[in-house]
Amino acid sequence: MLNDELENIWQKYTKAEVVNFNRSELLIDLKSQLKRFDRMLKNRDRREIIAGAMVILLSGAGAFFFTEILSRIGLVLGVLYGFLVIYMLTNVKKHKPDNYALPIKDYLVKYRMYLVKERNLLDNVIYWYLLPPFISSVLFFIGQHTGIILLTILIIFVFGLYTFIYFLNKSGVKKSFDPLIKKLDETINDFETTT
Amino acid sequence: MEKDIETIFLNTLKSNKDRIFRICCSYSVDNEDAKDLFQEVLINLWKSLPSFKNQSNIDTWVYRITINICLRAKQFSDKKQKHFVKLESISIQNLEDPQVPNENEKQFIKLSECIKLLKGMERSIILLYLERIPYKEIAQVFGMTENHVAVKIKRIKSKLFTLMKS
Structure with missing residues (x-):
């Protein structure tokens, strides 16, 4: 096959106009769709903050009403936990690259950095998402003098639930993030090697 | 504005x-x-x-x-x-699926299918090349040097030839 034959095959067939649009309607369409799209993104981000704010509010109110010292410590930890969750979730979003006008290599490098942050967030879920509310709830129930049997049942239940969440996240890291990061690494390396 | x-x-x-x-x-x-x-x-x-x-x-x-x-x-x-x-x-x-594809269409369909078999970045590079975008511009799109683009295109074309023949 001659060197420029590929080009000829492509050029012969791509002369025809495939995409058509109405100039004025398109602009109206784009403006309204963009508004809708932005609103949807804002709502999604708000949902995470609202969930954290609910934890802060409920734990804060509880800390005010419950008088037992251990329960109070548990609830104050709950308030701190709410702030931590909001911080962790919003912080990782900040790194999401939204400047698509970057050269492909630079965009992929930034996108990889973002994926690594998301991966680490999931991988370390035990430290920022599971352990703090676990300690907080155990302290709360000890303070409530629920009795050793009920406390043990609660601990076993919460521990079981958290173990499930922990392994679910670990599997997400292994199945989704690691292969994607590996694929990105290969592509980025491809940019750097000419031989 | x-x-x-x-x-x-x-x-x-x-x-x-x-x-x-x-x-x-x-x-x-x-x-x-x-x-x-x-x-x-x-x-x-x-x-x-x-x-x-x-x-x-x-x-x-x-x-x-x-x-x-x-x-x-x-x-x-x-x-x-x-x-x-x-x-x-x-x-x-x-x-x-054009109902009765002519020779040009058949070749174009085959070429498109072969392009889809390439790796993600190779696909974009060869598409810009086939669209007759100058090497300099392709280099700017990808953040590579023109030389690097030329080497890549040569390699991708040879891969495509092999795929087209098979």
């Missing part, structure tokens, strides 16, 4: 719309998928245009956005893409 942006957008789109769509096609499983991807590219072009600085050619800027969106959505995401954008003012002709 807004009028200027609108004019730049419409003119840029007019001269690049089919090219953008062809790039989207090479990353999509079918025509519908390509249409969704094309609309996502359009909305991002419109969104990014106010921040466009005349440091680069506007076509280069368009290809960067198109390829970045395609790569992110189709190559480096495990999530099924949700399509929230529906632009009614755009009409796209269905290219799939």
Whole structure:
């Protein structure tokens, strides 16, 4: 096959106009769709903050009403936990690259950095998402003098639930993030090697 | 100012719309998928245009956005893409399965299929080459040197020849 034959095959067939649009309607369409799209993104981000704010509010109110010292410590930890969750979730979003006008290599490098942050967030879920509310709830129930049997049942239940969440996240890291990061690494390396 | 942006957008789109769509096609499983991807590219072009600085050619800027969106959505995401954008003012002709394809169409279909077998970045590079974009511009789109682009294109072409023959 001659060197420029590929080009000829492509050029012969791509002369025809495939995409058509109405100039004025398109602009109206784009403006309204963009508004809708932005609103949807804002709502999604708000949902995470609202969930954290609910934890802060409920734990804060509880800390005010419950008088037992251990329960109070548990609830104050709950308030701190709410702030931590909001911080962790919003912080990782900040790194999401939204400047698509970057050269492909630079965009992929930034996108990889973002994926690594998301991966680490999931991988370390035990430290920022599971352990703090676990300690907080155990302290709360000890303070409530629920009795050793009920406390043990609660601990076993919460521990079981958290173990499930922990392994679910670990599997997400292994199945989704690691292969994607590996694929990105290969592509980025491809940019750097000419031989 | 807004009028200027609108004019730049419409003119840029007019001269690049089919090219953008062809790039989207090479990353999509079918025509519908390509249409969704094309609309996502359009909305991002419109969104990014106010921040466009005349440091680069506007076509280069368009290809960067198109390829970045395609790569992110189709190559480096495990999530099924949700399509929230529906632009009614755009009409796209269905290219799939021409009833009795002539020789040119057959070759084009084969070439398109072979391009889809290439790795994500190779696909974009060869598409820009086939669209007769100068090496210098391709280098700017990808953030590579012209020499590097030339070497890549040579290698991808030889891969394509092999695929076309098989």
